[in-house]
Amino acid sequence: MKVRIEIDTKTFVRFWLVVMGFGLAGLAIYSAKDALVLLGISLFLALALNRPVAAIAKKLPGKSRLGGTALAYTTLVLLLGCVIWFVIPPIVQQSAKFVESIPSIIDQASSQWRGVNDFIDKNNLRPQVDSMMENIKQQSSSWATSVGTNLLSSVGSLASFLGSLFLVLVLSFLMLLEGPTWVKRLWGLYNDEEKMERHKKLVGRMYNVVTGYVSGQLTVSGIDAILSGFVVFVLSLTFPVINSNLAMLTVMATFVLTLIPMFGATIAGALISLLLFFNNMTAGVIYAIYFVIYQQIENNFVSPSIQSKKVELSALTVLVAVTIGLYVGGLLGGLVAIPVAGVVKVLLDNYLEQVKSKRVENEKPLNKLVKKLKNED
Numbered sequence: 001m002k003v004r005i006e007i008d009t010k011t012f013v014r015f016w017l018v019v020m021g022f023g024l025a026g027l028a029i030y031s032a033k034d035a036l037v038l039l040g041i042s043l044f045l046a047l048a049l050n051r052p053v054a055a056i057a058k059k060l061p062g063k064s065r066l067g068g069t070a071l072a073y074t075t076l077v078l079l080l081g082c083v084i085w086f087v088i089p090p091i092v093q094q095s096a097k098f099v100e101s102i103p104s105i106i107d108q109a110s111s112q113w114r115g116v117n118d119f120i121d122k123n124n125l126r127p128q129v130d131s132m133m134e135n136i137k138q139q140s141s142s143w144a145t146s147v148g149t150n151l152l153s154s155v156g157s158l159a160s161f162l163g164s165l166f167l168v169l170v171l172s173f174l175m176l177l178e179g180p181t182w183v184k185r186l187w188g189l190y191n192d193e194e195k196m197e198r199h200k201k202l203v204g205r206m207y208n209v210v211t212g213y214v215s216g217q218l219t220v221s222g223i224d225a226i227l228s229g230f231v232v233f234v235l236s237l238t239f240p241v242i243n244s245n246l247a248m249l250t251v252m253a254t255f256v257l258t259l260i261p262m263f264g265a266t267i268a269g270a271l272i273s274l275l276l277f278f279n280n281m282t283a284g285v286i287y288a289i290y291f292v293i294y295q296q297i298e299n300n301f302v303s304p305s306i307q308s309k310k311v312e313l314s315a316l317t318v319l320v321a322v323t324i325g326l327y328v329g330g331l332l333g334g335l336v337a338i339p340v341a342g343v344v345k346v347l348l349d350n351y352l353e354q355v356k357s358k359r360v361e362n363e364k365p366l367n368k369l370v371k372k373l374k375n376e377d
Contacts, residue, residue, distance in 0.1 A: 042171035209342040225255035
């Protein structure tokens with residue numbers, strides 16, 4: 001038995017118009033993904049700074065929103081300037097120092113590892129090993145001379161990053177300044193008071209997720225940075241070869257890098273351990289041991305007590321969100337991945353709650369009877 005389905009021309013045209021519309025929308029989003037990422041990061045930053053700006057504005061004469069926003073951003077720009085001033089030059093300096101010291105490190109290792117030397121001599125491997133060591137020395141020397149060239153070639157990327165950062169700051173500044181006015185206009189469009197209150201609660205939950213995560217992450221990163229800087233300062237007193245300025249570098253680098261979910265703390269610990277190792281092997285090992293121990297304490301006690309019930313995401317969800325964020329938006333995308341995932345979770349939970357409430361409502365005896373009578377009509 002053949003079943004024939006007839007579709008009128010109007011329905012057929014509407015279907016393909018919808019398909020084309022979705023296709024064009026997807027293409028437009030993909031083409032403008034860089035701009036959308038910048039807008040998303042700007043919105044995230046504006047939401048994160050909204051409470052501090054509101055608190056500052058209340059204490060100013062006339063409760064000036066402009067004054068509160070200006071003070072908050074002046075502080076933010078100064079912090080960014082301090083990070084660039086104190087972190088970037090020492091990293092470049094220590095990296096260049098390490099590259100230049102590779103030949104001497106190899107010589108020291110060769111002279112200290114007597115057991116290895118005995119094995120090499122016993123098996124007549126000395127010519128091959130000497131040739132390999134000489135090759136490594138030459139490669140490291142040529143790498144050291146090319147550091148300046150590589151830095152110059154990356155100026156374009158740095159300029160692009162700084163331009164994007166400036167645009168994010170400007171956009172988020174304007175969002176903070178004009179945001180309350182636009183929110184009031186948006187709520188004014190509602191005719192249904194009950195629906196408006198329901199949506200206000202939903203927006204409030206999303207806002208609490210973002211601000212709660214940001215405040216918690218800043219607190220955890222601050223504790224980590226202060227403790228790490230203190231450890232490096234103590235090491236600089238114990239080992240004179242270590243410059244005490246590395247303590248400030250440690251504080252800044254640890255604070256910034258630990259803001260990156262999942263991987264940031266590991267990157268910070270490895271970076272500082274290597275910088276100390278270049279100056280003194282024992283100091284590098286001591287810091288690495290401290291880092292491993294503190295990470296266990298932070299992951300099991302500090303972070304859960306500070307960030308409990310802030311986002312409520314599983315480890316798998318966090319990993320997937322951070323991976324997508326890093327792929328789509330780079331470092332900045334990774335920073336905002338978890339709160340964005342938290343907002344999506346709030347929206348999904350709200351949708352599921354609505355579906356469940358409708359199902360419960362429809363299963364009531366009176367509603368079943370009304371539905372049955374409608375179907376009979």
